[in-house]
Amino acid sequence: MTAPLSSAQLTGKDGSQLVELGEGAQLHPQAAAAFRRLQAAAAEAGFQLAIASAHRSFARQCAIWNAKASGRRPVNDDAGEMVDLAALSAPEQAHAILRFSALPGTSRHHWGTDLDVYDAAAVPADYRVQLTPDEVAPAGPFGPLHAWLDARMAADRSEGFFRPYAQDRGGVAVERWHLSYAPLSVHCESMLDAALLRACWSGEELLLREVLEAELPALLARYVHVPADWCPARYRRPRDFIR
Ligand SMILES: [Zn+2]
Numbered sequence: 001m002t003a004p005l006s007s008a009q010l011t012g013k014d015g016s017q018l019v020e021l022g023e024g025a026q027l028h029p030q031a032a033a034a035f036r037r038l039q040a041a042a043a044e045a046g047f048q049l050a051i052a053s054a055h056r057s058f059a060r061q062c063a064i065w066n067a068k069a070s071g072r073r074p075v076n077d078d079a080g081e082m083v084d085l086a087a088l089s090a091p092e093q094a095h096a097i098l099r100f101s102a103l104p105g106t107s108r109h110h111w112g113t114d115l116d117v118y119d120a121a122a123v124p125a126d127y128r129v130q131l132t133p134d135e136v137a138p139a140g141p142f143g144p145l146h147a148w149l150d151a152r153m154a155a156d157r158s159e160g161f162f163r164p165y166a167q168d169r170g171g172v173a174v175e176r177w178h179l180s181y182a183p184l185s186v187h188c189e190s191m192l193d194a195a196l197l198r199a200c201w202s203g204e205e206l207l208l209r210e211v212l213e214a215e216l217p218a219l220l221a222r223y224v225h226v227p228a229d230w231c232p233a234r235y236r237r238p239r240d241f242i243r
Pocket residue numbers: 109115116175177178179
């Protein structure tokens with residue numbers, strides 16, 4: 001049984017579980033080893049499986065959240081149009097941000113198990129990766145890599161990496177570029193609850209806090225917990241070691 005992360009590691013406040021993969025990317029050692037195996041398999045198929053973003057800290061996620069909630073950073077809708085946040089109620093503002101940005105303390109990127117990927121062999125060296133649906137669509141530059149990943153996942157030969165945001169279920173938008181190392185992340189997800197989040201936010205500057213705290217159980221259900229079928233059943237185990 002894998003050792004669970006501490007509460008501070010789970011919420012991105014402690015990164016002591018992480019190892020460096022180069023160019024600033026950090027992952028949990030087990031996820032890093034599995035990712036290197038997946039990179040080697042991808043290389044044999046002609047892809048250069050690269051990391052756009054791996055671990056992200058609480059401080060970084062909180063800065064993103066506050067920048068969006070205060071209007072200093074744009075919030076887009078599903079069509080890619082900028083949302084006029086000032087015209088929305090506070091709960092509506094929170095939902096608009098949550099479609100594309102995680103609540104600080106709940107990002108899967110906190111755990112060191114999740115990362116955003118692209119195919120560096122498919123674009124020029126100076127290409128700026130956007131992480132948009134167009135890039136990962138079949139005709140996009142990273143479409144072939146994702147088709148290859150789909151086939152590996154379907155055969156359970158993807159070294160434990162699967163897609164938690166493969167389908168739009170009314171919470172987080174579809175993110176085909178986001179991969180998660182299921183053997184660890186299923187446990188991380190099962191440890192997150194409202195009490196842990198409230199403790200995590202205590203003393204932090206977090207905009208829209210009142211709305212978030214009032215709606216926390218519903219927000220966790222809609223935007224944080226993904227339906228169990230995102231990965232094969234053999235990776236899913238009961239909450240047998242939790243606290
Ligand atoms: Zn991601």
